[in-house]
Amino acid sequence: DFRRNPQAFIELAAEAINRRKRLAVVDGIKYQRLGDEHYYAQELFEQEELTGYLRNMLTETKKSVYEHVVYDSGTERAFADGLEKNDAIKVYAKLPGWFTVPTPLGSYNPDWAVLVEKDGAERLYLVVETKSSLFADELRDAEGAKIECGKVHFGALAVGESPAKYVTARSVEEIL
Template sequence: MRLHIVDGIVYKKIGENEYYSQELFENEELSGYLKSNMIESSKSPFEFTIYDSLVEKDLSREFEKNNNVKVYTKLPDWFKIETPLGNYNPDWAVLFEIEGKEQLYFVVESKGSLGYDFLRPSEQGKIDCGKKHFEILAKESNTNIKMELVSNGDEFVNIALSKI
């Protein structure tokens, strides 16, 4: 029944004031293992980027080598969007630029090459809610924030290039 709620989910701006925190990355410790789940980074707020899967490793490598990626980060565990199916945590935030136009993406990978259709229904529902959340956020803030579902770095770059 909770999955059916996702079909009608609507995110709305509450109140006239918007709040954000300047300490977004300052209070969190970055921990990982250099040989198993971290790569060196020149385009993230940290010297290293943590990844949780081979798909994420591929994405972070693609972000590092792509000249259009200006900055990216693996989003911390506390960055969550509330949904009727539980909290949703997108994997990446990426600032992509081409010909002077910038595009902010919140990117989620599909947990491998099988794609969205092979995810658990609750994961699909959380992703759908995340997309709706960012759609309304972009509309309300008059920005161009997007969320894309990808399975590898090349796919992300192709989508990003086609939408700018």
């Protein structure tokens, strides 16, 4: 209430306006490829040491590019278990924190890269975003907007007969 606490009212109003401004920047965002020279090589995964707490780590993985998979939530653990157990999954990586996509709202760190073999053809799901809820209104505004930027970003990178796909999923079955 402005009369009781004008400073608090102004701060809340400013935050609401700034939140809407950040989300408006995402509306209509467009990513463009800048030549064919830029790519991520697997050596990037080998140069950085993977660290995490033992209680948040899936050990003795067979299909991951790492020996252990550090997960951030129960949803991610179940997803990693599903990747390990599914015969269609050839290889996967829990993407490290330095793997980011720049967005107008700040850097965004996707969750996974997954190579799937289906009907004799391989398909790369370059980034799979795992969330316990896929309903946009249940995600924080900024996080939902960054995920939307990720979709547009990887859509712009889609080139060739079988381009990498970006998906949000709660389970491995949703990417097959």
